[in-house]
Amino acid sequence: MPTVPNIIAGESITSDTTFQNSPVTGETPTSIAAGSVEIVSQAAKAAAEAFATYGRSSTAERSAFLRAIADEIEARGDALTAAGVSETGLPEARLQGERGRTTGQLRLFADYIETGDHLDLRHDEALPNREPLPRPDLRLMQRPIGPVAVFGASNFPLAFSTAGGDTASALAAGCPVVVKGHPAHPVTAGLVAEAITAAVKSCKLHPGTFSQVNDGGQGNGGADSRAIGAALVQAPHIKAVGFTGSLTGGRALFDLACARPDPIPFFGELGSVNPVFVLNHAAQENASDLAKGWIASLTMGGGQFCTNPGIVVIASEFSHSFVTAAMREISQQPAPTMLTEGIAAAYRKGTETLAATAKVARLATGSESSEARDACATIFLVKASDLISKPKLMHEVFGPSGIICVVSSDDEMQAVARAFDGQLTATMHMQDDDVDQARSLLPLLEDRAGRVLFNGWPTGVEVASAMMHGGPWPASTNASATSVGTLSIRRWLRPISYQNMPESLS
Structure with missing residues (x-):
């Protein structure tokens, strides 16, 4: 019997097809029961049945449920950390911190809905x-x-996956959830699914309030993963979708959601290079320190963050110190272990494509490794005119790869800003003497990013009421929605107006 089953309405569902996870540490792989289109249908139907009661539960009931999930996750803390380290290669401290973020946002939503602010009563x-x-x-x-x-997302096995922000906010809103587990960390996802299922039982909720369908085990004899994802988006009982992943996969699912007989909202967080603009006085005074900060942010977590600062824009007359320091810092970076071999291969292909592009110079690299799952941190140099004329250079290379773009004037820096598509973040490093330059640049960044940062780095997304984690296309499919913070609950709510409603019904 497979070790990790599908969890459908409180029941462990196996299948005739299994696949194995890919542990980093050389441990024996674990067998996973593959998901299927039929299992997706079963989960969606159970969710629809649960909605009849869970959708009308009280905020007190849902708050207690969210806190129970957090407690159950914490009770499995050591096992979750061990599974996450084995499957993703992420360090223990990172996963412990991510677990705290996951339980913290569950409790944040529990507190938030108790205020009633999410109801927007008028x-x-x-x-x-x-x-x-x-x-x-x-x-x-x-x-x-x-x-x-x-x-579930590949790069955050806890905070953006089974019990992550999408699930927490949807459950807080009163919406049953069906999760498609990510194949990069199925054992970790299975443990979290167990925690949520235990909370469903202890809170005496309808079992269909939560289900998790495993990946299809594509390449391991299982159903095509894309077929399972498509079936979930197209399931008639599903009324909205939360997605974090690649632009290609997200766009395909977004199109399916729109092509349904009853189109449904698809809230996808997709690709972003999160440009950083170093203004003139900041560059003149702090170029070396800013370069160190950039490399630290660029390589954090193997560069596998959606807010990774992939492009830095700086004036050529101030760029020498920045470039020199960045080259020195990147050369000292070890080869990080990527989340999957597929992600590592895509990263290597992406950096080689950059290196082969005319008028793009490979400046320096970090340590090399012969391991298929390892990457080599890399930075490139490009002129503004070449970046603008080659839009593909502005596409995300998922991993520790960055571009330094040198501009010849403030006008050219603004031209570079105009050339970017929608982004999750845009950053300005500035001093007080840069205020006029910043004032001209700010409207351009506001038009293109969901979050504008000053004198900081975008890796690190605070879970708070004023956080916006989204942006214009292709950063996300809905520029008005955030996937982080209390405002994210609005994705799973719809306004209803009651006219002359009798007091006896209110």
């Missing part, structure tokens, strides 16, 4: 004597949209 009192026509009594509130599909 009341226009009746004006029966208004001329020429009376006004009816109108009350508006937000209600849960229905069962939600969540796709």
Whole structure:
């Protein structure tokens, strides 16, 4: 019997097809029960049945449920860390911190919905004597949209996966959740699914409130992973989707969501290079320190963050110190272990494509490794005119790869800013004397990014009420939505207006 089953409405569901995970440490792989289109249908139907009660549960009931999930995750803390380290190669301290982020956002949503702020209550009192026509009594509130599909992310096995922000916010809204587990960390996902299922039982909720479908084991004799993802997005009972992943995969699923007989909202977080603009006085005074900070951010977690600062823009007259320091720092970087061999291979292909592009210079690299799952940190140098004329250079290379773009004037820096597509973040490093340059650049960055940072680095997304983690296409599929922070709950709610509703029903 497979070690990690699908978890469908509280039941462990096996299948005739299995695949194995890929541990980094040389441990014996674990067998995983492959998901299937049929299992997706079963999970979606169970979620629809659960919505009849869970969608009308009280905020107190849902708050208790979210806190119970956090408690169950913490009870499995050591096992989760061990599984995560084995499957992803991420360090123990990183996974412990990510577990804290995961339980923290569950409890944050528990606190938030107890305030009632998410309901956005509005009341226009009746004006029966208004001329020429009376006004009816109108009350508006937000209600849960229905069962939600969540796709686990590769780079955050806890905080953006089974019990991550999408799941936490959807459950807080009153929406049952069906998760498609990511094949990069199926054992870790299975443990978290066990925790949520235990919380469902202890809180006496409908078992269909949560389900998790494993990957299909593509390449291991299982159903095509894309078929399972497509079936989940197209399942008639699913009313919205949360996705974090590649632009190619996200766009394909987004198109399927829009092509349904009943199109549904698809909230996808996709690709971003998160440009950094070093303004003139900041470059003149702090170029070396800024270069060190950039390399640290660029290589953090093997460069496998959605907010990785992939391109730095700096004036040529101030660039020498920055380039020199960046080359020195990158040469000292060890070869990081990537999340999967496939991600490592895609990264190597991406950097080789950059190196082969005319007028792009490979400046320096980090340590080399012969391991198939390891990467080599790399930075490149390009002129502004070449970056603008070759839009592919502005596409994300997922991993510890970055580009330094030198500009000849403020006008050229603004031209580079205009050339970017939508981004999750954009950053300015500035001093007080740079305020005029910053004032001209800021509107351009506001038009292109969901979060604008000053004198910092984008790797690190605070879970808070004022956080925006999204952006114009292709950073995300909905520029008005965030996948982090309390505002993310709005994705899973829809407003309903009640006209002349009797007090007896309220």
